[in-house]
Amino acid sequence: MNLKQLSESLGLSQTTVSRALNGYPEVREATRLRVLAAAQAANYTPNVKARHLATGRAMAIGHVMPLTGREELVNPIFADFIAGAGEVYASEGYDMLLSMVSVEGAEAAYRQMASNASVDGVMVQAPTMDDPRIPLLQGLGLPFVVHGRTGSPEGYSWLDVANIRAFRRATEFLLDLGHRKIALVNGQETLDFARRRRLGYEQALAARGITPNPAWMRTDIMTEQFGYRSAVEMLEADDRPTAFLAASIIPAIGIRQAAGERGLRLGRDVSVICHDDGLSYIGNEGIRTPEGPAFTATRSSIRAAGKRCAEILLRLIDDPTQPPIQELWETDLTLGRSTGPAPAPASA
Amino acid sequence: MNLKQLSESLGLSQTTVSRALNGYPEVREATRLRVLAAAQAANYTPNVKARHLATGRAMAIGHVMPLTGREELVNPIFADFIAGAGEVYASEGYDMLLSMVSVEGAEAAYRQMASNASVDGVMVQAPTMDDPRIPLLQGLGLPFVVHGRTGSPEGYSWLDVANIRAFRRATEFLLDLGHRKIALVNGQETLDFARRRRLGYEQALAARGITPNPAWMRTDIMTEQFGYRSAVEMLEADDRPTAFLAASIIPAIGIRQAAGERGLRLGRDVSVICHDDGLSYIGNEGIRTPEGPAFTATRSSIRAAGKRCAEILLRLIDDPTQPPIQELWETDLTLGRSTGPAPAPASA
DNA sequence: CACTCTCTCCAAAGCGCTTTGGGTTGAATC
DNA sequence: GATTCAACCCAAAGCGCTTTGGAGAGAGTG
Known part of the structure; x- marks a missing residue:
């Protein structure tokens, strides 16, 4: 069933039917209702591709899910981010075009999306300090929103959490508890x-x-095993940290495991604070006892971020004169069961 | 730059240029090279939507990522599955259209994809025993592949792991170790x-x-907290299991945590076997010591499954006469550090 | 009553591509 | 020298929709 057939069955022109369906005012209300009813009955939905050819709008947003490392690991964080964004797209009638590429291939993916106009805008995730994708997209004139920001975050739209403040606060909290040997298990x-x-x-x-001890500062892809191995190495060294700061709940789980295997109890022998993105399946909040969640954590929902980024992007697409929108979200520091006073030096 | 401009700049017809670019034989090799060079120089890529309108093929595959539960949780498993599939699509020039909907909305999503022909085929994940999406898609005539299968898995293409055998084998293994009180922390x-x-x-x-003890059989969305809570409840009961079988590494992590908090050591006081999908960030294999990975697990890479499902789907699309392709993958049972002989009854 | 609007609706062009159904041309064939 | 046949190339017709530029019909106005 296409527009032509539908309009013939109604004895109307394609123009009128099209206008009736798209809510233009040049059509009588009675006619519109008749058209809508007929469309409904015939189970008619306009051919998206034809519409896009005619309008030039793709009604689709491009997402590039970066696969990190040589193994092209896929970070579960992106799944939750995409879920949030997808919710918005669906409600606004947009499709989501997903491209999974290695970090190096991302630029080409964006470039292609722009060149064949298969999307109306793109989402940029996990920017580096001086990310080449941003000048690229600016040059291409394709609307985009960055989740995170670069070293010089001007002239484009982004949404980020206040990472410096969050981790300064978390570190201070550990210091206040008497910890002096604090390790950082960071992302790349x-x-x-x-x-x-x-x-x-x-x-x-x-x-x-x-003075930070370089041996206690690790940086890599935020897998569980990275957390585990880092913790094993540090805990087996002569001088070992009494607290860990982890960039995600996933390495934090690895740290917990490493500590547990060595008979160290979290919150008593070793303290751990992690950043909690509120992941669906491994969200920290879920495991809550009367004493709080498992981990003391800086918290910010990645899904909410995805949702908001999508809203911003659609606004940008809707109104090309819209100046850049930038949002900085604060995190909560929620107390859990993984932190406690630093153990007496003798036992460390 | 479009076809018309390109052909004018070359002094050729659109037909010839189109054929040259698409590898049809009716064009002289010298001309083809000239066309290709010009296209390259002009950075020309055909407008996808126009091409699709003309050919009727969307060059896109629809994925519906089911969000489970009232909270619409997103299972990280799907991210890895999609990564595998996406790899294949990209190499074959297909786009991936992702729709994130609640389980109830999935049917509508597929129906829409079919009705407006925005995709050439769809992937079906997480089927129920008697999944309505299968007759729906059969009726719509849209090629599809099911990851998993239904109660009566005939007449359509699917790829599944031998779940019955995997869990029978895992249970037998625990029985052989002397366990008699084995809990099942299953998915929905x-x-x-x-x-x-x-x-x-x-x-x-x-x-x-x-005879299975109903109190030791839990079923829910496979989150970490589900594993944690189930284990807490069972371990705090008077009669407690000595071993757990978990449907995913994620609830297994929750079980481990619950056990650890109670001073129970995995592989000594309590045994755990889980199914390991080889997730990128929380893959069991990563945390490997000389004694093996953290968990004893039935293993099957979800990413490889995604890749293979995509290959099958593209084959189906390529050749509509292709009869259903069905593959049953066996799992490995790999020994890890989370299992050991059942503790003496006195201590249990 | 003629004229001007406003309301409704329509024919046709156009979006950029593929593909059908020929045309030309030059070489090979009889 | 006429005929046949590849080999190349082209004009034009779609694909299904939106949108421009009217046209016709009543209603309102002087």
Whole structure:
């Protein structure tokens, strides 16, 4: 069933039917209702491709899910982010075009999306400090929103969490508990957010006159095994940290496991704070006892971020004169069962 | 730059240029090279929508990522599955159209994809025993592949792991270690795979004359907190299991946490076997010591499954006469550090 | 009553591509 | 030298929709 057939069955022109369906005012209300009823009855939906050819709008948003590392690992964080964004797209009638490519291939993917106009805008995730995708997209004139930001976050739309503050605060909290040997199990520091988190950590230490120990600062893809291995190495060294700061709940789980295997109890022998993105299946909030969730954590819902980024992007698409929209979200520091006072030096 | 401009700049007709670019034989090799060079120089890529309008093919595959539960949780498993599939699509020039909807909305999503021909085929994930999407898609005539299968898996293409055998084998392994009190922390049993896993578990118990204890059989969305809570409840009861069988590594992590908090060591005081989908960030294989990975697990890469499902789907699309392709993958049972002989009854 | 609007509706062009159904041309064939 | 046949190339017709530029019919106005 296409427009032509539908209009013939109604004894109307294609123009009128099209206008009736798209809510234009040049059609009598009675006619519109008749058209809508007929469309409904015939189970008619306009051919998206034809419409796009005619309008030039793709009614689709491009997402590029970066696969990190040589193994092209897929971060579950993106699934939740996409879920949030997808919700918005669906409600506004947009499709989501997903491209999974290695970090190196991302640029080409965006370039292609732009060149054949298969999307009306794109979402940029996990930017590096000086991400080449941003000037690229600006040059291509394709609307985009960055989740996170770069070193010089001007002239484009982004949404980010206050990473420096979050990790400074978390570090201060550990310092207040008497910890002096604090390890940072960070994400890849080529990524801007990880760099900022390290800054926050270093600032807090510096404010108390503590020089960070390079052996206690690890940076890599935020897998469970990365957390595990980092913790194993640090806990088996002669001088070991009494607290860990993890960039995600996933490495934090690895740290917990490493500690547990060595008979160290979280919150008593070793403290752990992680950033909690509120992941669906491994959200920290879920495991809540009267004493709080499992991990003390800086919290910010990645799904809510996805949703908001999508809203911003659609606004940008709707109104090309819209100036850049930038939002900085604060995180909560929620107390859980994984932190406690630093153990007495004798036992460490 | 469009076809018309390109052909004018070359002094050729649109027909010839189009044919040259698409590899038809009616064009001289010299001309083809000239055309290709010009296209390259002009950075020309054909407008996808126009092409689709003309050919009727969308060059896109629809994925519907089911969000489960009232909270619409997104299972990280799907991210890895999609990564595998996406790899294949990209290499064959297909786009991936992703729709995130609640389980109830999935049918409508598929129906829409079919009705406006925005995709050439769809992927069906997480089927229930008697999934309505299958007759729906058959009726719509849209090629599809099911990851998993239904109660009566005939007449359509699917790829599944041998869930019954996997869980029977895992249960037998625990029985061989002397465990008699084995709990099953399963996925939602409306889903076919979960039902099959329970069957495997029950068969193994029945073969040794053991009646399953309903209190030790849990079924829900496979989150970490589900694993945690289930384990807490069972471990705090008077009669507690000595071993757990978990449907995913994620609830298994919750179980481990619950056990650890109670001073129970995995592989010594409590045994755990889980199914390991080889997730990128929380893959069991990663945390490997000389004694093996953290969990004893039935293993099957979800990413490889995604890849293979995509290959099958593209084959189906390429050749409509292709009869259904069905593949049953066996799992490995790999020994990890989470299992050991059943503790002496006195200590239990 | 002629004229001007406003309301409704329509014919046709156009979006950029593929593909059908020929045309030309030059070489090979009889 | 006429005929046949590849080999190349082209004009034009769609694909299904939106949108421009009217046209016709009543209603309102002087």
